[in-house]
Amino acid sequence: MDTRLAMINFANASKAPYLITQAERDAVAAAIDPAELLDLALALGNIPSRSREELAAATFVHDWMQAEGFRPHLSGATPERPNVIGEYGGHGIGANLLFTAHLDTESPSGNATQDRFRYRPATLAEPEWTRCWLEDGHLHGYPISNDRGPMSCMLIAAKALKRAGINLAGKVYLTACPGEIGPEPIEEFAGIDYMGKDIGAHYLFHHGGVAPDYAIAAEGTDFGMTWQGCGYTVMRIRILGRGLFTPILDTPARTTSHPNPIYRLGPVIDALHEWSRAYEHNNIHTGPGGISRPKAQIASVRGGSPTDFGAGTEVCALYLEVIMTPEQNVAEIYHQLNAVLRTLDLEGFELEPVVVRHGFEADSARVAPLAGAVDLATQLARHQPAPMAHPVYSSMWRDHNVFNMQRIPALTTGMPRWRPTPDDLTSSALIYALTMLAVCGRHESRPACVSGDSVYDDSPFPS
Incomplete structure (x- = not known):
């Protein structure tokens, strides 16, 4: 040799x-x-x-x-x-x-x-x-x-x-x-x-x-x-509220009481941020092929229309990117986020994965x-x-x-x-x-x- x-x-x-x-x-x-x-x-x-x-x-x-x-x-x-x-x-x-x-x-x-x-x-x-x-x-x-x-x-x-x-x-x-x-x-x-x-x-x-x-x-x-x-999912979170003609709006003292769902974003974002920190910590995957650290981040916000103003909006959507390790699947992400959103004071919400790719x-x-x-x-x-x-x-x-x-x-x-x-x-x-x-x-x-x-x-x- x-x-x-x-x-x-x-x-x-x-x-x-x-x-x-x-x-x-x-x-x-x-x-x-x-x-x-x-x-x-x-x-x-x-x-x-x-x-x-x-x-x-x-x-x-x-x-x-x-x-x-x-x-x-x-x-x-x-x-x-x-x-x-x-x-x-x-x-x-x-x-x-x-x-x-x-x-x-x-x-x-x-x-x-x-x-x-x-x-x-x-x-x-x-x-x-x-x-x-x-x-x-x-x-x-x-x-x-x-x-x-x-x-x-x-x-x-x-x-x-x-x-x-x-x-x-x-x-x-x-x-x-x-x-x-x-x-x-x-x-x-x-x-x-x-x-x-x-x-x-x-x-x-x-x-x-x-x-x-x-x-x-x-x-x-x-x-x-x-x-x-890793794979990933993009979760669309639609926050639901009510559109009111601006001249007749009775402006509330707190944003969390506002009918326009855009005003409810603060508590939602805070809750998603805390969830994402715990999610990353609790789901690290260490295998023979390496270490995977799943993370999450809001990728986009959409709500209302800048050209069709006058009554706020009834819908505001967040698009949350969530990395998934090879051990995870989209259903567990859905259930965790669903539980988090149900703790918040919202008139309504809709949660849907618009992209799913497993690792x-x-x-x-x-x-x-x-x-x-x-x-x-x-x-x-x-x-x-x-x-x-x-x-x-x-x-x-x-x-x-x-x-x-x-x-x-x-x-x-x-x-x-x-x-x-x-x-x-x-x-x-x-x-x-x-x-x-x-x-x-x-x-x-x-x-x-x-x-x-x-x-x-x-x-x-x-x-």
């Missing part, structure tokens, strides 16, 4: 289906061109791609895959928002690994009327929403961090294996999906035009022609990994080969084991949830989320490439079990 492999901590890495040799590691590393990777990340990052506007980025990724020989095809609920699916390997018997990264980038909606009620003018003018650049050794721009940097690392990883002449026994799926960030169809913003996650990785799994044994959501985790993820986590035994592969790859690339990701990364939605939902062991891992360097991208691309090799195995004359310094698990599939 070579010196590099002798230094590996095999506690987790030995669970990888295929043990990589030093020669393979060095060949893959030499096949990664850092300048090419940086150029690709910047090119992708500078394609405007708000949610619902992913087509230009999807076309770029498709054309790049086509030029590199990764046999891409499109699968979309609408032609304007396709999933892009490329392939590498599949030349023998080995596990299939799906990588997914999302095409949409975090940004204001682009609807000026809507955005001005959410953002300050200076925030809307921030160039990092749509532009990416290298400055003082660090990459700037939200699209690089979320999610064009990891997407570029995923693509270059597959190219490095191909350039190094390493064929894979199992197949790697390279997928780029719309709608991971959002939006969600709510109220008048309804229908397929406002769908997010339903037409991204979820649609891809059912209609994209993929058969993965394992999956990785390529996103920033500061090189950590986690195989659990999921992989079975620890079934995800172990994938986690072992990531750990082995990280040790070979960065000379240290892959840590568990910070709880923030296991306390949000990421698309590994889609695959764990479908009983495909999945995790999320990737480069630093904030201000990555070009070296971070190179390290992440190497980790991804070595993970592909460690999961799918090299296609040669297959060793029975042990051959020299290479070990191939004879059953690389999840049990």
